[in-house]
Amino acid sequence: KTSIIILTYNELELTKKCLASIERYTDKDKIELIIVDNGSSDGTREYISNLPDVKVILNEKNLGFAKGCNQGIEAAGGENLLFLNNDTMVTKNWLTSMLRVLYHSEKAGMVGPVSNYVSGAQMIHDAYQSLDELESFAEAYCAREKHHTKRVLRLVGFCLLVKKSVIEDTGPFDEQFGYGSFEDDDLCLRALQKGYSLHIALDAFVHHHGHATFTANQDININQLYSENRQRFTEKWGTDFTYFTHPRPEIAELVPREAKRILDVG
Known part of the structure; x- marks a missing residue:
């Protein structure tokens, strides 16, 4: 079973679209839904509290992405953990394709999909112009890949899909990254350090609205948060972040042991 952990902070309409897409494209018998609300004030808390067969955690204030995800981990009963933003919409075969990659080898530890709005190698440029085109685009693209x-x-x-055993080995998200940014990069490095491999399922497409939580929280200065967390990441790992996010093509093909040496995290 896969525990899907979704954090919410306002943006109820986006959350509804996300949940509707999961309902449409996911086998309910193979998942459990866990929603962690970080102090919403737009009716989100009342809405999710009335959803059937959903584990709900209600925080009185915004505890941040890392802390919220860690609460979800503690509540999860699945062998796999899937951290999913509430401003996403999944498409046909999304989870099946990602699980196939996650279990293609014992050392595969984490898997992500491709998307219209994401940094790095998971980005598909010029995917579509409107949500009306999402379903047809995703189906055709994933068939080709x-x-x-x-x-x-x-x-x-x-x-982000992760084996629960990997989280037990690496530890959960580092809560020093607060509201968000770089906690996922930090987790990836810890997984590499333990010898796990990271993969993109090129035939899994997930639409991403992007920065919805930050937009919904006017108290957060996203540029300042990014800068502060980048500094925390650099101080923790002693490595240049741009080198990590934009590796030379040949580096991405190296085994984790060699990658650790190059990134100086071993």
Whole structure:
């Protein structure tokens, strides 16, 4: 079973679209839904509290992405954990394709999909112009990329599938990163350090609205948060972040042991 952990902070309409897409494209018998609300004030708390067969955690204030995800981890009963932003919409075969990649080898530890709005190698440029085109685009694109994967050094946390055993080995998200940014990069490095490999399922497409939580919280200065968390990441790992996010093509194909040496995290 896969525990899908979704954090919410306002943006109720986006959350409804996300949940509707999961309902449409996911086998309910193979998942459990866990929603962690970080102090919404737009009716989100009342809405999710009335959803059937959903584990709900209500925080009185915004505890941040890392803390919220860690609460979800503690509540999860699945063998797999899937961290999913509430401003996403999944498409046909999304989870099946990602699980196939996650279990193609014992050392595969984390998998992400491709998307219209994400940094790094998971980005598909010029995907579509409107949501009306999403379903047809995703189906055609994923058919062309069926069973294709790409090994990488970094996956973005907007939609991140992880074996629960990997989290037990590496530890959960580092809560020093607060509201968000770089906690996913940090988790990726810890997974690499333990010898796990990271992969993109090229035949899994997830639409991402992007920065919805930050937009909904006017108290957060996203540029300042990014700068502060980048500094925390650099101080923790002693490595240049741009080198990590934009590796030379040949580096991405290296085994984790060699990647650790290059990134100086071993």
